[in-house]
Amino acid sequence: MTTTEFLLQHLNLSELPDSLPIEAVIEVISVAKFAGADQASAFDEARIQNLRLALNTIADTSKDQIACLTAKRALINDEQYEGE
Numbered sequence: 001m002t003t004t005e006f007l008l009q010h011l012n013l014s015e016l017p018d019s020l021p022i023e024a025v026i027e028v029i030s031v032a033k034f035a036g037a038d039q040a041s042a043f044d045e046a047r048i049q050n051l052r053l054a055l056n057t058i059a060d061t062s063k064d065q066i067a068c069l070t071a072k073r074a075l076i077n078d079e080q081y082e083g084e
Contacts, residue, residue, distance in 0.1 A: 011028065
C-alpha cells in the first residue's frame, strides 16, 4: 500500500485535498505508527519461528556435538526468555 493509498483509505477520500486539518494529520500519523509497529511485530514473530525451526533442525540432525549442544542451549535460553 502506498502512502497516498493509506491516506485516502484512512480519511475516506477519493483524492487528497491541498491541505488537511492538523487533527487529521495527527490522527493519520498515529494510525500509521501503530500499523507499522504491528507489521514489525508480525515480521519479528515469523523471524523468531524460523530461527527456532533452524535450531531444532540443527539439534535433531547435527553430528557435530558442539553445534548440537549450542542449538539446544539457544532453544532453552529462548524458552526461559519467553517465560519471563
